[in-house]
Amino acid sequence: MKTKKNIWLGFHNKSRSERIKILKENSFLNDEFSENLLNNVTLPCDIAEKISENNIGTLALPLGIAPNFLINGEKYTVPMVIEEPSVIAACSYAAKMISSSGGFYAEILNRKMTGQVILYNIENIEKAFENVLNYKEIILNTANEAYPSIVKRGGGAEDIRAEIFYDDNTSFLSVYLTVDVKEAMGANIINSMLEGIKSLLEKITGGICLMTILSNYADKSLVTSSCEIDIKFLSNDINVAVNIAKKIELASKFAKIDIYRAATHNKGIFNGIDAVVIAVGNDWRAIEAGGHAYAASSGKYKGLTTWTFDEKNLKLKGMLTLPMPIASVGGSIGLNPSVKAAFNILKNPDAKTLACIIVSVGLAQNLAALKALVTKGIQKGHMKLQAKSLALSVGAIGSEVEILAQKLTEAKHINLENAKKLLKEIRKKLRKIE
Numbered sequence: 001m002k003t004k005k006n007i008w009l010g011f012h013n014k015s016r017s018e019r020i021k022i023l024k025e026n027s028f029l030n031d032e033f034s035e036n037l038l039n040n041v042t043l044p045c046d047i048a049e050k051i052s053e054n055n056i057g058t059l060a061l062p063l064g065i066a067p068n069f070l071i072n073g074e075k076y077t078v079p080m081v082i083e084e085p086s087v088i089a090a091c092s093y094a095a096k097m098i099s100s101s102g103g104f105y106a107e108i109l110n111r112k113m114t115g116q117v118i119l120y121n122i123e124n125i126e127k128a129f130e131n132v133l134n135y136k137e138i139i140l141n142t143a144n145e146a147y148p149s150i151v152k153r154g155g156g157a158e159d160i161r162a163e164i165f166y167d168d169n170t171s172f173l174s175v176y177l178t179v180d181v182k183e184a185m186g187a188n189i190i191n192s193m194l195e196g197i198k199s200l201l202e203k204i205t206g207g208i209c210l211m212t213i214l215s216n217y218a219d220k221s222l223v224t225s226s227c228e229i230d231i232k233f234l235s236n237d238i239n240v241a242v243n244i245a246k247k248i249e250l251a252s253k254f255a256k257i258d259i260y261r262a263a264t265h266n267k268g269i270f271n272g273i274d275a276v277v278i279a280v281g282n283d284w285r286a287i288e289a290g291g292h293a294y295a296a297s298s299g300k301y302k303g304l305t306t307w308t309f310d311e312k313n314l315k316l317k318g319m320l321t322l323p324m325p326i327a328s329v330g331g332s333i334g335l336n337p338s339v340k341a342a343f344n345i346l347k348n349p350d351a352k353t354l355a356c357i358i359v360s361v362g363l364a365q366n367l368a369a370l371k372a373l374v375t376k377g378i379q380k381g382h383m384k385l386q387a388k389s390l391a392l393s394v395g396a397i398g399s400e401v402e403i404l405a406q407k408l409t410e411a412k413h414i415n416l417e418n419a420k421k422l423l424k425e426i427r428k429k430l431r432k433i434e
Protein backbone atom coordinates (compact mmCIF):
# COMPACT_ATOMS: atom_id res chain seq x y z
CA MET A 1 0.00 0.00 0.00
CA LYS A 2 1.26 3.47 -0.88
CA THR A 3 1.73 5.67 2.21
CA LYS A 4 0.81 9.36 1.97
CA LYS A 5 3.84 11.63 1.62
CA ASN A 6 4.60 13.86 4.61
CA ILE A 7 4.40 17.29 2.96
CA TRP A 8 5.98 19.02 5.97
CA LEU A 9 9.23 17.05 5.75
CA GLY A 10 11.98 19.61 5.03
CA PHE A 11 9.34 22.34 4.62
CA HIS A 12 11.52 24.86 6.50
CA ASN A 13 14.37 24.34 4.03
CA LYS A 14 12.23 25.17 0.98
CA SER A 15 12.02 28.56 -0.68
CA ARG A 16 9.05 30.83 0.07
CA SER A 17 7.48 30.18 -3.32
CA GLU A 18 7.92 26.41 -2.91
CA ARG A 19 6.18 26.57 0.47
CA ILE A 20 3.25 28.49 -1.02
CA LYS A 21 3.09 25.93 -3.87
CA ILE A 22 2.91 23.07 -1.33
CA LEU A 23 0.10 24.82 0.53
CA LYS A 24 -1.78 25.36 -2.73
CA GLU A 25 -1.26 21.80 -4.00
CA ASN A 26 -2.52 20.42 -0.71
CA SER A 27 -5.64 22.61 -0.64
CA PHE A 28 -4.52 24.88 2.19
CA LEU A 29 -4.66 27.86 -0.18
CA ASN A 30 -6.88 28.68 -3.13
CA ASP A 31 -5.59 30.26 -6.37
CA GLU A 32 -6.43 33.82 -5.32
CA PHE A 33 -4.68 33.71 -1.95
CA SER A 34 -1.64 31.76 -3.15
CA GLU A 35 -1.20 34.41 -5.88
CA ASN A 36 -1.59 37.16 -3.26
CA LEU A 37 1.04 35.55 -1.03
CA LEU A 38 3.44 35.00 -3.93
CA ASN A 39 3.20 38.68 -4.80
CA ASN A 40 3.22 39.68 -1.13
CA VAL A 41 -0.05 41.62 -1.52
CA THR A 42 -0.81 43.20 1.84
CA LEU A 43 -3.11 45.89 3.20
CA PRO A 44 -3.57 48.60 0.52
CA CYS A 45 -2.85 52.14 1.70
CA ASP A 46 -6.26 53.45 0.61
CA ILE A 47 -7.87 50.94 3.00
CA ALA A 48 -5.26 51.49 5.73
CA GLU A 49 -6.07 55.20 5.84
CA LYS A 50 -9.75 54.43 6.37
CA ILE A 51 -9.09 52.03 9.27
CA SER A 52 -7.06 54.31 11.55
CA GLU A 53 -6.07 57.96 11.68
CA ASN A 54 -3.20 60.11 10.38
CA ASN A 55 -2.05 57.25 8.17
CA ILE A 56 1.35 57.43 6.52
CA GLY A 57 1.83 53.80 5.42
CA THR A 58 1.66 50.19 6.59
CA LEU A 59 4.10 48.07 8.61
CA ALA A 60 4.85 44.52 7.50
CA LEU A 61 5.64 41.58 9.79
CA PRO A 62 6.69 38.00 8.90
CA LEU A 63 3.81 35.58 8.27
CA GLY A 64 4.64 31.89 8.70
CA ILE A 65 2.84 28.63 9.36
CA ALA A 66 2.97 26.02 12.10
CA PRO A 67 1.78 22.68 10.73
CA ASN A 68 1.00 19.46 12.62
CA PHE A 69 -1.94 20.57 14.74
CA LEU A 70 -4.50 17.84 15.45
CA ILE A 71 -7.37 19.41 17.38
CA ASN A 72 -10.55 17.49 18.20
CA GLY A 73 -9.65 15.01 15.46
CA GLU A 74 -9.17 17.68 12.75
CA LYS A 75 -5.79 18.58 11.21
CA TYR A 76 -4.82 22.25 11.04
CA THR A 77 -1.97 24.29 9.67
CA VAL A 78 -1.81 27.49 11.68
CA PRO A 79 -0.77 30.89 10.28
CA MET A 80 1.33 32.98 12.68
CA VAL A 81 2.53 36.58 12.42
CA ILE A 82 5.60 37.18 14.53
CA GLU A 83 8.91 39.01 14.36
CA GLU A 84 10.62 36.88 17.07
CA PRO A 85 12.84 34.01 15.90
CA SER A 86 12.18 30.45 17.21
CA VAL A 87 8.49 30.91 18.07
CA ILE A 88 7.07 29.21 14.96
CA ALA A 89 9.74 26.47 14.96
CA ALA A 90 9.10 25.72 18.65
CA CYS A 91 5.32 25.74 18.20
CA SER A 92 5.46 23.33 15.24
CA TYR A 93 7.80 21.03 17.17
CA ALA A 94 5.49 20.86 20.21
CA ALA A 95 2.37 20.52 18.04
CA LYS A 96 3.94 17.52 16.31
CA MET A 97 4.74 15.91 19.66
CA ILE A 98 1.21 16.48 20.96
CA SER A 99 -0.47 15.44 17.70
CA SER A 100 1.59 12.22 17.63
CA SER A 101 0.16 11.46 21.09
CA GLY A 102 -3.50 11.82 20.01
CA GLY A 103 -3.69 15.59 19.65
CA PHE A 104 -5.41 18.40 21.51
CA TYR A 105 -8.86 18.16 23.01
CA ALA A 106 -10.38 21.62 23.03
CA GLU A 107 -13.67 22.65 24.52
CA ILE A 108 -15.69 25.86 24.47
CA LEU A 109 -16.98 26.33 28.01
CA ASN A 110 -19.24 29.22 26.94
CA ARG A 111 -19.18 32.11 24.46
CA LYS A 112 -20.82 35.27 25.67
CA MET A 113 -19.49 38.80 26.11
CA THR A 114 -20.07 41.21 28.99
CA GLY A 115 -20.48 44.97 29.00
CA GLN A 116 -20.97 47.31 31.92
CA VAL A 117 -22.79 50.52 32.75
CA ILE A 118 -21.16 52.18 35.75
CA LEU A 119 -23.39 54.50 37.77
CA TYR A 120 -22.66 56.77 40.74
CA ASN A 121 -24.29 59.48 42.81
CA ILE A 122 -27.14 57.16 43.75
CA GLU A 123 -29.10 58.12 46.85
CA ASN A 124 -30.33 54.65 47.81
CA ILE A 125 -27.91 52.19 46.23
CA GLU A 126 -29.53 49.01 47.65
CA LYS A 127 -32.91 50.08 46.25
CA ALA A 128 -31.28 50.93 42.92
CA PHE A 129 -29.70 47.47 42.85
CA GLU A 130 -33.12 45.85 43.41
CA ASN A 131 -34.74 48.05 40.77
CA VAL A 132 -32.22 46.95 38.14
CA LEU A 133 -33.13 43.32 38.76
CA ASN A 134 -36.88 44.11 38.81
CA TYR A 135 -36.63 45.87 35.44
CA LYS A 136 -34.46 43.12 33.92
CA GLU A 137 -36.83 42.25 31.04
CA ILE A 138 -37.35 45.89 30.04
CA ILE A 139 -33.59 46.55 30.15
CA LEU A 140 -32.88 43.48 28.00
CA ASN A 141 -35.55 44.47 25.46
CA THR A 142 -34.16 48.02 25.27
CA ALA A 143 -30.63 46.65 24.74
CA ASN A 144 -31.80 44.40 21.93
CA GLU A 145 -33.74 47.24 20.30
CA ALA A 146 -30.44 49.17 20.18
CA TYR A 147 -28.82 46.45 18.00
CA PRO A 148 -31.63 44.44 16.36
CA SER A 149 -29.45 42.78 13.69
CA ILE A 150 -27.62 40.61 16.23
CA VAL A 151 -31.01 39.38 17.50
CA LYS A 152 -31.94 38.49 13.90
CA ARG A 153 -28.70 36.47 13.74
CA GLY A 154 -29.87 34.43 16.76
CA GLY A 155 -27.91 36.37 19.39
CA GLY A 156 -28.53 39.44 21.55
CA ALA A 157 -28.65 40.56 25.17
CA GLU A 158 -29.46 37.63 27.47
CA ASP A 159 -28.87 38.53 31.06
CA ILE A 160 -28.37 41.34 33.55
CA ARG A 161 -26.67 41.39 36.93
CA ALA A 162 -25.50 44.20 39.18
CA GLU A 163 -22.85 44.76 41.82
CA ILE A 164 -22.26 47.51 44.38
CA PHE A 165 -18.74 48.87 44.96
CA TYR A 166 -17.59 51.22 47.70
CA ASP A 167 -14.47 53.37 47.59
CA ASP A 168 -13.96 55.81 50.51
CA ASN A 169 -16.93 58.20 50.23
CA THR A 170 -18.09 57.06 46.79
CA SER A 171 -20.39 54.19 45.96
CA PHE A 172 -20.82 52.76 42.48
CA LEU A 173 -23.39 50.48 40.92
CA SER A 174 -22.07 48.43 38.03
CA VAL A 175 -24.71 46.85 35.80
CA TYR A 176 -23.39 43.95 33.71
CA LEU A 177 -25.05 42.99 30.45
CA THR A 178 -24.35 39.52 29.02
CA VAL A 179 -24.66 39.31 25.24
CA ASP A 180 -24.44 36.53 22.69
CA VAL A 181 -22.46 38.22 19.90
CA LYS A 182 -22.41 35.13 17.61
CA GLU A 183 -19.42 35.28 15.20
CA ALA A 184 -18.25 38.78 16.21
CA MET A 185 -15.93 39.89 19.03
CA GLY A 186 -18.77 42.19 19.95
CA ALA A 187 -17.17 45.39 21.26
CA ASN A 188 -19.15 47.72 19.02
CA ILE A 189 -22.32 45.62 19.26
CA ILE A 190 -22.22 45.71 23.08
CA ASN A 191 -21.16 49.35 23.30
CA SER A 192 -24.19 50.30 21.17
CA MET A 193 -26.46 48.27 23.45
CA LEU A 194 -24.97 49.83 26.59
CA GLU A 195 -25.49 53.33 25.24
CA GLY A 196 -29.05 52.26 24.41
CA ILE A 197 -29.82 51.34 28.06
CA LYS A 198 -27.87 54.17 29.69
CA SER A 199 -30.70 56.66 30.21
CA LEU A 200 -33.13 53.93 31.26
CA LEU A 201 -30.65 52.83 33.95
CA GLU A 202 -30.16 56.42 35.12
CA LYS A 203 -33.94 56.70 35.48
CA ILE A 204 -34.32 53.35 37.30
CA THR A 205 -31.43 53.97 39.72
CA GLY A 206 -31.65 57.75 40.11
CA GLY A 207 -27.88 57.84 39.48
CA ILE A 208 -25.50 59.35 36.95
CA CYS A 209 -23.81 57.21 34.34
CA LEU A 210 -20.00 57.39 34.65
CA MET A 211 -19.38 55.29 31.55
CA THR A 212 -20.66 52.46 29.37
CA ILE A 213 -18.14 50.00 27.95
CA LEU A 214 -17.59 46.36 27.08
CA SER A 215 -15.38 44.40 29.50
CA ASN A 216 -12.28 42.67 28.17
CA TYR A 217 -12.42 40.32 31.16
CA ALA A 218 -14.25 37.79 28.99
CA ASP A 219 -14.88 35.17 31.68
CA LYS A 220 -17.97 34.04 29.79
CA SER A 221 -15.89 33.13 26.72
CA LEU A 222 -13.68 30.48 28.29
CA VAL A 223 -11.96 27.83 26.21
CA THR A 224 -9.93 24.87 27.51
CA SER A 225 -7.39 22.94 25.50
CA SER A 226 -5.77 19.83 26.95
CA CYS A 227 -3.40 17.10 25.81
CA GLU A 228 -1.73 13.90 27.01
CA ILE A 229 1.78 13.33 25.72
CA ASP A 230 3.38 9.96 25.54
CA ILE A 231 6.70 10.80 27.22
CA LYS A 232 8.67 8.80 24.68
CA PHE A 233 8.31 11.93 22.51
CA LEU A 234 10.24 13.95 25.10
CA SER A 235 13.36 11.79 24.72
CA ASN A 236 14.41 8.43 23.29
CA ASP A 237 15.91 7.57 26.65
CA ILE A 238 13.02 6.76 29.00
CA ASN A 239 14.91 7.84 32.13
CA VAL A 240 15.69 11.20 30.56
CA ALA A 241 12.05 11.51 29.43
CA VAL A 242 10.79 10.85 32.98
CA ASN A 243 13.15 13.48 34.30
CA ILE A 244 11.97 16.05 31.73
CA ALA A 245 8.30 15.30 32.47
CA LYS A 246 8.88 15.73 36.21
CA LYS A 247 10.69 19.02 35.64
CA ILE A 248 7.90 20.33 33.38
CA GLU A 249 5.40 19.57 36.16
CA LEU A 250 7.60 21.43 38.64
CA ALA A 251 7.99 24.37 36.25
CA SER A 252 4.21 24.65 35.93
CA LYS A 253 3.85 24.55 39.74
CA PHE A 254 6.48 27.25 40.19
CA ALA A 255 4.76 29.55 37.68
CA LYS A 256 1.68 29.46 39.94
CA ILE A 257 3.59 30.65 43.03
CA ASP A 258 6.13 33.21 41.77
CA ILE A 259 4.92 36.28 39.88
CA TYR A 260 8.34 36.87 38.26
CA ARG A 261 8.19 33.46 36.63
CA ALA A 262 4.40 33.64 36.03
CA ALA A 263 4.72 36.75 33.86
CA THR A 264 7.38 35.16 31.65
CA HIS A 265 5.57 31.81 31.57
CA ASN A 266 2.45 33.59 30.28
CA LYS A 267 4.45 35.76 27.87
CA GLY A 268 5.62 32.52 26.26
CA ILE A 269 2.01 31.35 25.91
CA PHE A 270 1.08 34.67 24.28
CA ASN A 271 4.04 34.40 21.88
CA GLY A 272 1.92 31.80 20.12
CA ILE A 273 -1.53 33.20 20.85
CA ASP A 274 -0.80 36.78 19.72
CA ALA A 275 0.88 35.49 16.55
CA VAL A 276 -2.33 33.72 15.48
CA VAL A 277 -4.64 36.48 16.72
CA ILE A 278 -2.72 39.02 14.59
CA ALA A 279 -2.72 36.67 11.58
CA VAL A 280 -6.53 36.41 11.76
CA GLY A 281 -6.92 40.19 12.05
CA ASN A 282 -8.38 40.26 15.54
CA ASP A 283 -7.84 42.73 18.39
CA TRP A 284 -4.83 41.19 20.19
CA ARG A 285 -4.85 43.85 22.90
CA ALA A 286 -8.30 42.62 23.90
CA ILE A 287 -7.15 38.98 23.99
CA GLU A 288 -4.01 39.90 25.99
CA ALA A 289 -5.99 42.01 28.48
CA GLY A 290 -8.52 39.21 29.03
CA GLY A 291 -5.81 36.56 29.37
CA HIS A 292 -3.78 38.45 31.96
CA ALA A 293 -6.90 39.43 33.93
CA TYR A 294 -7.90 35.75 33.97
CA ALA A 295 -4.38 34.83 35.17
CA ALA A 296 -5.04 37.06 38.19
CA SER A 297 -8.66 35.96 38.74
CA SER A 298 -7.84 34.16 42.01
CA GLY A 299 -6.49 37.43 43.42
CA LYS A 300 -2.90 36.38 42.64
CA TYR A 301 -1.30 36.51 39.19
CA LYS A 302 -0.46 32.92 38.15
CA GLY A 303 0.93 30.90 35.26
CA LEU A 304 -1.96 29.94 33.00
CA THR A 305 -1.07 26.33 32.12
CA THR A 306 -1.09 23.24 34.32
CA TRP A 307 1.21 20.29 33.55
CA THR A 308 1.07 17.05 35.54
CA PHE A 309 3.12 13.91 35.10
CA ASP A 310 1.24 10.60 35.30
CA GLU A 311 4.18 8.41 36.23
CA LYS A 312 2.14 5.18 36.18
CA ASN A 313 1.07 5.61 32.54
CA LEU A 314 4.13 7.63 31.50
CA LYS A 315 1.98 10.50 30.24
CA LEU A 316 2.53 14.23 30.58
CA LYS A 317 -0.84 15.99 30.81
CA GLY A 318 -1.26 19.63 29.93
CA MET A 319 -4.17 22.03 30.20
CA LEU A 320 -4.77 25.69 29.36
CA THR A 321 -7.97 27.62 30.00
CA LEU A 322 -8.31 31.16 28.71
CA PRO A 323 -10.93 33.71 27.73
CA MET A 324 -10.88 33.64 23.92
CA PRO A 325 -13.50 36.06 22.53
CA ILE A 326 -12.14 35.75 19.01
CA ALA A 327 -14.14 36.77 15.93
CA SER A 328 -14.50 35.35 12.46
CA VAL A 329 -16.24 38.52 11.21
CA GLY A 330 -16.29 42.22 11.96
CA GLY A 331 -13.62 44.80 12.76
CA SER A 332 -11.03 44.90 9.96
CA ILE A 333 -11.00 41.12 9.37
CA GLY A 334 -12.41 41.22 5.84
CA LEU A 335 -10.27 44.16 4.72
CA ASN A 336 -6.75 42.73 4.88
CA PRO A 337 -5.74 40.29 2.07
CA SER A 338 -3.16 38.57 4.34
CA VAL A 339 -5.84 37.99 6.98
CA LYS A 340 -8.13 36.48 4.33
CA ALA A 341 -5.27 34.17 3.27
CA ALA A 342 -4.77 33.18 6.93
CA PHE A 343 -8.47 32.23 7.20
CA ASN A 344 -8.12 30.26 3.96
CA ILE A 345 -5.15 28.29 5.40
CA LEU A 346 -7.24 27.51 8.49
CA LYS A 347 -10.11 26.35 6.22
CA ASN A 348 -12.35 29.28 7.23
CA PRO A 349 -13.19 28.27 10.80
CA ASP A 350 -16.12 29.73 12.72
CA ALA A 351 -15.35 31.73 15.88
CA LYS A 352 -15.66 28.72 18.22
CA THR A 353 -13.30 26.54 16.15
CA LEU A 354 -10.83 29.42 15.84
CA ALA A 355 -10.89 29.90 19.62
CA CYS A 356 -10.08 26.17 20.10
CA ILE A 357 -7.17 26.44 17.63
CA ILE A 358 -5.72 29.54 19.32
CA VAL A 359 -5.82 28.14 22.87
CA SER A 360 -4.21 24.91 21.58
CA VAL A 361 -1.41 26.99 20.03
CA GLY A 362 -0.87 28.61 23.45
CA LEU A 363 -0.60 25.17 25.08
CA ALA A 364 1.87 23.93 22.43
CA GLN A 365 3.98 27.09 22.72
CA ASN A 366 4.18 26.67 26.48
CA LEU A 367 5.23 23.02 26.21
CA ALA A 368 8.03 23.91 23.78
CA ALA A 369 9.28 26.69 26.05
CA LEU A 370 9.15 24.59 29.22
CA LYS A 371 10.88 21.62 27.59
CA ALA A 372 13.70 23.86 26.37
CA LEU A 373 13.98 25.68 29.70
CA VAL A 374 14.24 22.54 31.85
CA THR A 375 16.73 20.89 29.48
CA LYS A 376 19.20 22.77 27.32
CA GLY A 377 17.86 26.27 28.03
CA ILE A 378 16.38 28.48 25.32
CA GLN A 379 19.50 30.38 24.34
CA LYS A 380 21.11 27.70 22.17
CA GLY A 381 18.20 27.36 19.74
CA HIS A 382 17.17 30.98 20.11
CA MET A 383 20.59 32.45 19.38
CA LYS A 384 20.97 30.37 16.23
CA LEU A 385 17.91 32.11 14.79
CA GLN A 386 18.75 35.42 16.47
CA ALA A 387 22.12 35.30 14.69
CA LYS A 388 20.30 35.59 11.35
CA SER A 389 18.46 38.72 12.50
CA LEU A 390 21.75 40.17 13.74
CA ALA A 391 23.43 39.34 10.42
CA LEU A 392 20.67 41.20 8.57
CA SER A 393 20.82 44.15 10.93
CA VAL A 394 24.55 44.72 10.24
CA GLY A 395 23.84 44.74 6.51
CA ALA A 396 24.61 41.15 5.40
CA ILE A 397 22.98 40.31 2.07
CA GLY A 398 22.39 37.14 0.02
CA SER A 399 24.72 34.27 0.93
CA GLU A 400 26.50 36.46 3.50
CA VAL A 401 23.53 36.06 5.87
CA GLU A 402 23.90 32.28 6.32
CA ILE A 403 27.71 32.45 6.50
CA LEU A 404 27.69 35.24 9.07
CA ALA A 405 24.91 33.60 11.14
CA GLN A 406 26.92 30.37 11.26
CA LYS A 407 30.09 32.23 12.27
CA LEU A 408 28.18 34.12 14.96
CA THR A 409 26.77 30.92 16.52
CA GLU A 410 30.30 29.50 16.63
CA ALA A 411 31.70 32.73 18.09
CA LYS A 412 32.13 33.34 21.82
CA HIS A 413 29.98 36.47 21.79
CA ILE A 414 26.94 37.13 19.63
CA ASN A 415 26.84 40.90 19.55
CA LEU A 416 26.68 43.80 17.12
CA GLU A 417 30.37 44.63 17.27
CA ASN A 418 31.40 41.05 16.61
CA ALA A 419 28.85 40.76 13.79
CA LYS A 420 30.25 43.86 12.03
CA LYS A 421 33.83 42.55 12.40
CA LEU A 422 32.94 39.10 11.08
CA LEU A 423 30.99 40.56 8.15
CA LYS A 424 34.07 42.57 7.09
CA GLU A 425 36.19 39.38 7.22
CA ILE A 426 33.59 37.41 5.21
CA ARG A 427 33.45 40.13 2.54
CA LYS A 428 37.23 40.20 2.29
CA LYS A 429 37.33 36.42 1.80
CA LEU A 430 34.48 36.46 -0.74
CA ARG A 431 36.23 39.21 -2.74
CA LYS A 432 39.44 37.13 -2.81
CA ILE A 433 37.51 34.11 -4.17
CA GLU A 434 35.98 36.26 -6.93
Ligand code: NDP
Pocket (backbone or CB within 6 Å): 149, 150, 153, 181, 182, 183, 184, 185, 186, 187, 188, 189, 190, 214, 216, 283, 286, 327, 329, 330, 331, 332
Ligand atom coordinates in the same frame (compact mmCIF):
# COMPACT_ATOMS: atom_id res chain seq x y z
P1 NDP B 1 -18.19 45.16 14.28
O1 NDP B 1 -18.52 46.53 14.75
O2 NDP B 1 -17.51 45.04 12.99
O3 NDP B 1 -19.55 44.32 14.33
C1 NDP B 1 -19.66 43.03 13.81
C2 NDP B 1 -20.11 43.10 12.35
O4 NDP B 1 -20.12 41.79 11.81
C3 NDP B 1 -21.50 43.68 12.23
O5 NDP B 1 -21.50 44.61 11.19
C4 NDP B 1 -22.34 42.47 11.87
O6 NDP B 1 -23.37 42.79 10.97
C5 NDP B 1 -21.35 41.61 11.13
N1 NDP B 1 -21.69 40.19 11.13
C6 NDP B 1 -21.83 39.42 10.00
N2 NDP B 1 -22.12 38.17 10.31
C7 NDP B 1 -22.18 38.09 11.66
C8 NDP B 1 -22.41 37.03 12.58
N3 NDP B 1 -22.69 35.79 12.17
N4 NDP B 1 -22.37 37.29 13.89
C9 NDP B 1 -22.07 38.54 14.35
N5 NDP B 1 -21.86 39.60 13.53
C10 NDP B 1 -21.90 39.38 12.20
O7 NDP B 1 -17.28 44.40 15.34
P2 NDP B 1 -17.47 44.10 16.86
O8 NDP B 1 -18.74 44.60 17.43
O9 NDP B 1 -17.21 42.64 16.99
O10 NDP B 1 -16.31 44.93 17.52
C11 NDP B 1 -14.97 44.58 17.30
C12 NDP B 1 -14.16 45.83 17.03
O11 NDP B 1 -14.30 46.73 18.14
C13 NDP B 1 -12.70 45.52 16.91
O12 NDP B 1 -12.19 46.23 15.82
C14 NDP B 1 -12.11 46.05 18.23
O13 NDP B 1 -10.77 46.45 18.05
C15 NDP B 1 -13.00 47.22 18.52
N6 NDP B 1 -13.15 47.71 19.91
C16 NDP B 1 -12.63 47.05 21.00
C17 NDP B 1 -12.80 47.54 22.27
C18 NDP B 1 -12.28 46.74 23.43
O14 NDP B 1 -11.81 45.63 23.25
N7 NDP B 1 -12.35 47.25 24.66
C19 NDP B 1 -13.52 48.79 22.50
C20 NDP B 1 -14.07 49.37 21.28
C21 NDP B 1 -13.88 48.86 20.05
P3 NDP B 1 -24.76 43.44 11.47
O15 NDP B 1 -24.42 44.81 11.95
O16 NDP B 1 -25.59 43.40 10.27
O17 NDP B 1 -25.27 42.57 12.58
